[in-house]
Amino acid sequence: MKDLFELSGQSELRSPSLVVGWSTDAGKLGSKVTDYLNKKLGSRDLGEIEPTDFSPLGGVTIEGNLVRFPESKFYACPQHNLVIFKGDAPSYEWFKFINLILDVAGHYGRVKELYVIGGMVFLGAHTAPRELLAIFNSLELKQALSQYNLGRNMNYQTPPGQRPTLNSFLSWVARRRNIPGVSLWVPIPFYLVAVEDPKAQKKLLEFFDQRFGLQIDFQDIDEEIRKQNERIAQVRDSSPEIDEYISKLESNLMLSEKENEKLVKQMEESLRGKN
Amino acid sequence: MGVKLYKELRLKNPDLIVGWPGIGNIGIVVVDTIREQIQAEEFGEIEAHDFFYPRRVIIKADLLKDLEFPSSKFYYKRFEKKDLIIFIGEEQPTNGGRMYAEGRKAYQMANLVLDVAERFGCQRVYTSGAAVAMVHHTLKPRVWAVPNKEELIDELKRYENTILMSEVEGRGGQGSITGLNGLLLGVAKKRGLAGVCLMGEIPDYLSGAPFPYPRASKSVLEVMSSILRIPIELSKLDNMDARVGEIIESIYEQLPEEIRERLEQRKFVVPTLGAITEDDQKWIKEHIDEFFKKGSKGDERPL
Numbered sequence: 048m049k050d051l052f053e054l055s056g057q058s059e060l061r062s063p064s065l066v067v068g069w070s071t072d073a074g075k076l077g078s079k080v081t082d083y084l085n086k087k088l089g090s091r092d093l094g095e096i097e098p099t100d101f102s103p104l105g106g107v108t109i110e111g112n113l114v115r116f117p118e119s120k121f122y123a124c125p126q127h128n129l130v131i132f133k134g135d136a137p138s139y140e141w142f143k144f145i146n147l148i149l150d151v152a153g154h155y156g157r158v159k160e161l162y163v164i165g166g167m168v169f170l171g172a173h174t175a176p177r178e179l180l181a182i183f184n185s186l187e188l189k190q191a192l193s194q195y196n197l198g199r200n201m202n203y204q205t206p207p208g209q210r211p212t213l214n215s216f217l218s219w220v221a222r223r224r225n226i227p228g229v230s231l232w233v234p235i236p237f238y239l240v241a242v243e244d245p246k247a248q249k250k251l252l253e254f255f256d257q258r259f260g261l262q263i264d265f266q267d268i269d270e271e272i273r274k275q276n277e278r279i280a281q282v283r284d285s286s287p288e289i290d291e292y293i294s295k296l297e298s299n300l301m302l303s304e305k306e307n308e309k310l311v312k313q314m315e316e317s318l319r320g321k322n
Numbered sequence: 323m324g325v326k327l328y329k330e331l332r333l334k335n336p337d338l339i340v341g342w343p344g345i346g347n348i349g350i351v352v353v354d355t356i357r358e359q360i361q362a363e364e365f366g367e368i369e370a371h372d373f374f375y376p377r378r379v380i381i382k383a384d385l386l387k388d389l390e391f392p393s394s395k396f397y398y399k400r401f402e403k404k405d406l407i408i409f410i411g412e413e414q415p416t417n418g419g420r421m422y423a424e425g426r427k428a429y430q431m432a433n434l435v436l437d438v439a440e441r442f443g444c445q446r447v448y449t450s451g452a453a454v455a456m457v458h459h460t461l462k463p464r465v466w467a468v469p470n471k472e473e474l475i476d477e478l479k480r481y482e483n484t485i486l487m488s489e490v491e492g493r494g495g496q497g498s499i500t501g502l503n504g505l506l507l508g509v510a511k512k513r514g515l516a517g518v519c520l521m522g523e524i525p526d527y528l529s530g531a532p533f534p535y536p537r538a539s540k541s542v543l544e545v546m547s548s549i550l551r552i553p554i555e556l557s558k559l560d561n562m563d564a565r566v567g568e569i570i571e572s573i574y575e576q577l578p579e580e581i582r583e584r585l586e587q588r589k590f591v592v593p594t595l596g597a598i599t600e601d602d603q604k605w606i607k608e609h610i611d612e613f614f615k616k617g618s619k620g621d622e623r624p625l
Contacts, residue, residue, distance in 0.1 A: 139417045203381040211379035219389040
């Protein structure tokens with residue numbers, strides 16, 4: 048399988064922990080959080096998975112005026128013994144792809160712990176505090192992370208007609224390989240799903256900061272949160288209708304489908320490109 | 323990736339019948355009906371995680387308890403003269419969003435199924451599925467039979483309500499069998515193993531319907547029952563057929579009169595490709611498919 052991935056250079060990693068984020072995620076959470084970690088920690092390129100076996104490659108997509116090509120990259124932060132993966136979810140050969148992620152990180156000794164990032168849709172207002180939810184693949188890790196207040200005692204089964212996420216698949220494969228792992232989920236207000244949610248990013252980053260002792264200075268992300276709140280406040284000021292919708296959400300009231308659509312459209316138009 | 327067998331068996335000249343979901347679920351209903359009636363016993367499976375995306379996650383108290391995949395299971399039943407192996411796959415392995423298996427994964431799956439068949443000394447394999455045809459839903463569906471060896475042709479001609487491709491109007495003996503129902507026969511041929519695909523006719527205008535078409539399954543079952551010499555009780559299928567028939571009739575009544583009149587002609591003439599134009603056919607299919615799509619689709623929840 049070596050031809051499916053390419054490692055660049057040596058690394059001083061020893062049984063690292065692995066953080067996984069997907070490029071396509073609600074509120075761009077996976078890519079934003081991994082990019083932020085890489086920037087703050089000064090990570091360096093470790094290698095990548097070739098897309099040939101996992102994407103149709105029948106051309107390219109265009110996003111934000113730019114050509115987009117499937118990319119699945121690993122970054123190393125030896126100082127904190129971390130491997131960070133940011134990638135596009137495969138279109139097929141999921142099991143093989145997931146195993147490759149664990150193989151590459153495992154190249155530097157058995158992966159110590161796996162952390163998978165995911166954003167989920169939340170039907171409430173952006174002013175509500177962000178929560179961090181966790182699904183563990185091992186009871187030991189659940190106990191080890193009990194101090195972070197992640198437990199919600201959640202029971203869940205995929206409803207008929209729906210499918211589990213790739214994060215669940217990854218966690219399951221990790222367990223088969225005796226790698227303790229956790230899927231970390233932050234609910235993102237539905238009208239920020241297609242743009243960004245720095246508040247959700249910070250929630251996750253705070254967890255990683257504590258868990259890995261990163262000592263991150265969050266001033267920049269605090270500034271982003273402030274700016275976004277300001278922009279949303281401007282939208283509310285200029286549109287009584289949007290203000291009413293958000294107020295309803297803040298009072299835990301549901302919006303109609305039409306109101307939801309209007310709010311999403313207005314927020315995307317106002318926030319897109321300004322982030 | 324591989325096969326897990328739960329027990330070692332000695333089987334007597336077994337045949338293999340396989341079923342996968344497909345148009346009108348015609349084939350899988352046939353095979354599952356046989357499995358249920360003869361009370362076949364499960365004895366193995368193909369490990370699913372390398373072929374399929376999971377279909378259900380089970381979380382209890384924040385812990386990922388299990389991940390369930392579409393199953394691909396083997397069953398067996400002993401008979402006096404010839405035993406029977408049954409394989410039922412809940413999904414066909416696909417690349418991305420395609421409905422039918424194709425490519426490397428499909429080839430691997432076909433080979434794994436046939437590995438088991440050969441290991442137990444199978445003599446023949448039977449697949450079954452749908453033959454999309456310009457027929458009317460009130461007519462008894464015929465069964466198109468396609469063997470992978472020439473010496474089987476004469477035998478197949480003897481079964482009632484069964485036709486070869488050369489007898490299908492306007493086909494000239496040509497055609498194709500999509501997905502694993504076809505591929506399995508091709509791989510069997512490559513291995514020198516005899517195989518037959520039995521396809522029940524389904525009207526073109528129902529081929530996109532989201533419900534089974536038991537009328538065609540019943541036709542295939544009648545033929546399969548003769549071939550295997552296993553008596554099959556059809557009353558359960560008759561009940562299913564009656565229920566589905568009511569749904570079809572209610573939809574049929576809603577079709578524009580002009581189109582319905584043209585479809586009605588199919589009741590009285592031997593089907594030919596000229597019964598309605600290709601444009602009409604496309605129109606009917608598009609509009610009926612549209613009608614069926616009106617149901618809601620749930621969004622995926624990210625857990």
